[in-house]
Amino acid sequence: MSCGAPADHTLTDVNVLGQTIIQGTVVHENEPVGGAYVRLLDRTGEFTAEVPTGATGEFRFFATPGDWTLRTLAPRLSPVDATVSASAGRVIEVSITV
Amino acid sequence: MSRSTVLVDADWVEAHIDDPDVALVEVDEDTTAYHKGHIRGALKLHWKDDLQDPVRRDFVNQQQFQELLSSRGIRNNNTVVLYGGNNNWFAAYAYWYFKLYGHENVVLLDGGRKKWELDSRELTDEVTLRKPMQYTAQAPNLSIRAFRDEVVDAIGSKNLVDVRSPDEYAGRLLAPAHLPQESAQRGGHVPTAANIPWSKAANDDGTFKLDEELKKLYADAGVDFSRATIAYCRIGERSAHTWFVLHELLDQPNVKNYDGSWTEYGSLVGVPVAIGDEPGEAAR
Numbered sequence: 001m002s003c004g005a006p007a008d009h010t011l012t013d014v015n016v017l018g019q020t021i022i023q024g025t026v027v028h029e030n031e032p033v034g035g036a037y038v039r040l041l042d043r044t045g046e047f048t049a050e051v052p053t054g055a056t057g058e059f060r061f062f063a064t065p066g067d068w069t070l071r072t073l074a075p076r077l078s079p080v081d082a083t084v085s086a087s088a089g090r091v092i093e094v095s096i097t098v
Numbered sequence: 099m100s101r102s103t104v105l106v107d108a109d110w111v112e113a114h115i116d117d118p119d120v121a122l123v124e125v126d127e128d129t130t131a132y133h134k135g136h137i138r139g140a141l142k143l144h145w146k147d148d149l150q151d152p153v154r155r156d157f158v159n160q161q162q163f164q165e166l167l168s169s170r171g172i173r174n175n176n177t178v179v180l181y182g183g184n185n186n187w188f189a190a191y192a193y194w195y196f197k198l199y200g201h202e203n204v205v206l207l208d209g210g211r212k213k214w215e216l217d218s219r220e221l222t223d224e225v226t227l228r229k230p231m232q233y234t235a236q237a238p239n240l241s242i243r244a245f246r247d248e249v250v251d252a253i254g255s256k257n258l259v260d261v262r263s264p265d266e267y268a269g270r271l272l273a274p275a276h277l278p279q280e281s282a283q284r285g286g287h288v289p290t291a292a293n294i295p296w297s298k299a300a301n302d303d304g305t306f307k308l309d310e311e312l313k314k315l316y317a318d319a320g321v322d323f324s325r326a327t328i329a330y331c332r333i334g335e336r337s338a339h340t341w342f343v344l345h346e347l348l349d350q351p352n353v354k355n356y357d358g359s360w361t362e363y364g365s366l367v368g369v370p371v372a373i374g375d376e377p378g379e380a381a382r
Contacts, residue, residue, distance in 0.1 A: 037216075042265060049276040064270050
């Protein structure tokens with residue numbers, strides 16, 4: 001069992017079978033934003049998880065089926081919210097422009 | 099204890115970076131974070147390799163903790179300043195260890211690594227080494243650590259605070275949503291536990307909310323401050339964050355962190371478990 005956050009967000013190190021995944025990238029003026037944070041909020045707006053973005057702006061969450069909000073926090077840029085619907089056993093790709 | 103004796107801000111850290119009486123220590127969930135950049139002068143403690151027993155499921159004992167801090171050059175009279183990623187989850191966990199083993203002066207950097215980064219403060223990749231010292235750890239202070247039987251006995255008599263996200267509490271998720279969903283044998287929570295996610299105690303930038311806001315948060319969620327409290331999460335680090343809030347910021351005298359947390363409780367045979375969004379009854 002791995003308790004630490006993955007060092008990067010490639011899917012090669014994790015068995016994704018049956019996992020409901022929300023992943024994507026944070027971009028600003030067409031450039032990836034590394035060193036930002038993405039928060040995952042549940043259908044009531046409650047915080048569920050947060051990850052830093054990787055060098056190429058990527059992030060990933062293991063969620064459950066349903067509606068979620070992604071919120072970005074990045075130095076010198078205003079937070080941006082994006083809503084997504086996750087479905088069981090699928091990988092949802094999201095690009096968030098900040 | 100009060101906020102001014104257990105928390106410092108980034109300006110304070112910058113002003114004390116070269117202070118020989120201060121030991122700055124980063125503890126992260128993502129154990130590669132330190133090597134990508136850290137505050138100048140900070141040592142790294144690895145929450146698993148350094149702070150957990152390599153064989154048994156337990157954390158390092160008094161002797162191991164003493165050897166660890168000796169080897170890293172931390173002195174008994176240093177002010178230890180802890181910070182880390184994930185809103186200081188693992189820094190709070192390490193803070194709890196330092197208190198458990200009797201270190202007198204230990205503080206958290208409010209907001210941790212995230213606020214430091216969001217404020218665009220300087221990070222370095224230069225690894226810090228300090229000359230080894232002789233550190234002496236005290237016998238563990240078990241008044242701040244709860245074990246499983248005590249948690250079962252607390253059902254219906256003490257405040258139980260489950261600090262995981264609502265979906266983990268209800269049993270819909272088994273782990274935080276940034277981790278693969280593998281964990282205990284069963285999902286759910288300890289019957290009667292109030293679900294007060296750790297995140298409600300922190301602002302978006304990772305700093306702690308004001309004392310008045312924190313008191314109201316726990317009181318409104320049903321915590322009776324005249325009773326003892328046990329906090330738990332999945333592996334004990336998020337609940338160390340809540341232990342810090344209740345015991346260190348709000349000065350509650352009888353608060354324990356159950357570090358076995360849900361990965362232990364949710365795999366025990368024969369203990370009561372509640373599922374869904376309600377706390378459930380204390381029926382035995």
